[in-house]
Amino acid sequence: MKEISTFGSSSYRISDLQLLRNSDEDDAAIARLLARCPIMLLDAGDAVTESNRARLYILLRGTLSVTNDTRTGMADGTVSKILPGESVGEQSVLDEEANLASISALEESEVLVVEADIVWQLIDESNVLARNLLRLLSFRIRAANAQLRRRQKLGEFYRQLSMVDGLTGLCNRAWLNDLLPTMVATAHASSSPLALIMIDLDHFKQFNDSHGHQAGDEALRAAAQVLSGALRPTDFAVRYGGEEMMVLLPDTSDKVALSVAERLCERMRQAKVFADMRQPLPHITASFGVAVLRPDQNEHDLIATADAALYRAKELGRNQVVA
Numbered sequence: 001m002k003e004i005s006t007f008g009s010s011s012y013r014i015s016d017l018q019l020l021r022n023s024d025e026d027d028a029a030i031a032r033l034l035a036r037c038p039i040m041l042l043d044a045g046d047a048v049t050e051s052n053r054a055r056l057y058i059l060l061r062g063t064l065s066v067t068n069d070t071r072t073g074m075a076d077g078t079v080s081k082i083l084p085g086e087s088v089g090e091q092s093v094l095d096e097e098a099n100l101a102s103i104s105a106l107e108e109s110e111v112l113v114v115e116a117d118i119v120w121q122l123i124d125e126s127n128v129l130a131r132n133l134l135r136l137l138s139f140r141i142r143a144a145n146a147q148l149r150r151r152q153k154l155g156e157f158y159r160q161l162s163m164v165d166g167l168t169g170l171c172n173r174a175w176l177n178d179l180l181p182t183m184v185a186t187a188h189a190s191s192s193p194l195a196l197i198m199i200d201l202d203h204f205k206q207f208n209d210s211h212g213h214q215a216g217d218e219a220l221r222a223a224a225q226v227l228s229g230a231l232r233p234t235d236f237a238v239r240y241g242g243e244e245m246m247v248l249l250p251d252t253s254d255k256v257a258l259s260v261a262e263r264l265c266e267r268m269r270q271a272k273v274f275a276d277m278r279q280p281l282p283h284i285t286a287s288f289g290v291a292v293l294r295p296d297q298n299e300h301d302l303i304a305t306a307d308a309a310l311y312r313a314k315e316l317g318r319n320q321v322v323a
C-alpha cells in the first residue's frame, strides 16, 4: 500500500463519496478538509496497513474485502465487499475503539484515508455528512441484528438437532443431561411425583447375531415407536444407550407408572419388526425397571433405582416389569 496523491490533487470529486452524497459540491470547508487526505494505492491482495487505527477508509476505485474479526465473539468472520464510494471504519472513529476488521484489496484499488480528527471536523462542518453517517450506522445496526437473529435461529436448530437420537428419533443422552436435573428440581419444588422407567431390549445381542445389525436397527426403531406412540404429550422417551431406553413421566405416581410400564411391556411384545424385504422378524421383548423420585434423591439416584429394578426384571427372566 503506497500513497499516490491527495484528494485535493486528484480528479475524484466530493460527489463520488457516499458519505457526502447530497452535500454542496462547492462547500469550501469540506473541500479544504478533504484536500490534504492521502490516497493510497493497493495491489490485488494487499492489506490496508494499520487498519486497526481509528480512521475512515473510503474506496475510490476497485473492490475491498472486509473480514469481521472473530476475536470479539460479536462477529463470525463474515466477509463483506466494499465498492467505490463506500466506506469502512466509521464506527471505530466514532467510538474511538480500534477497528478490528481486516481490510484488503480484491483488485487494484485506490483508497482515501481520512484521519479521525478530520472526520470530526467534517461532521462539525457538514450536517449532510452527519445525517448520512447516522443513516449508514442505523443500516449497519439493522443488518447486524438481522444476522444475529439468523445465527440464533440456526444455533437453536442445531441445538435441537443435537438433542435427538438419529436412529430412533427419541431424545438422546445430551437432552437427558440437559433436562433431567430441571425436571427433578421441578418435581421437588412442587412436591409432584416424577416417575422414570428404564427399558432394555431382551437378548438383543442374539437378535443382532441372528438377523443382522440392520434388522437390529429396525427393532430399535420399532421399540422407540412403541414408546413414543404410547405416551402422553407431557412424557418423554429417551434413548439412553445402545439398546437401553428410558421413559420419563412427570406428575405420575408409582401406581400409574407401573401400569404404564405394563402397557409398554405388552405393546413391545405385540410390536412387529420388519426386515429390509418387509418380511416380519420374530417379536422383540423388553425388561422394565420403574422408580419414582423420593424426596432425598437426585437424578443420579433416580436412574440408579430404576436401573436396579431393571436388573431384577432381567434376573427374574426378562419380558416383565419390576418396580
Ligand SMILES: Nc1nc2c(ncn2[C@@H]2O[C@H](COP(=O)(O)OP(=O)(O)OP(=O)(O)O)[C@@H](O)[C@H]2O)c(=O)[nH]1
Pocket: 167, 200, 201, 202, 203, 204, 205, 206, 208, 212, 213, 214, 215, 216, 217, 220, 241, 242, 243, 314, 318
Ligand atoms: N443393531 C444395533 N444394535 C445395537 C445398537 N446399540 C447396541 N446394540 C447391540 O445391543 C446388544 C446389547 O447386548 P447385551 O448388552 O449383551 O445385552 P442383551 O443381548 O440384550 O442381553 P440382555 O440385556 O441381558 O437381555 C449388543 O450386541 C450391541 O451391539 C444399535 O444402535 N443397533
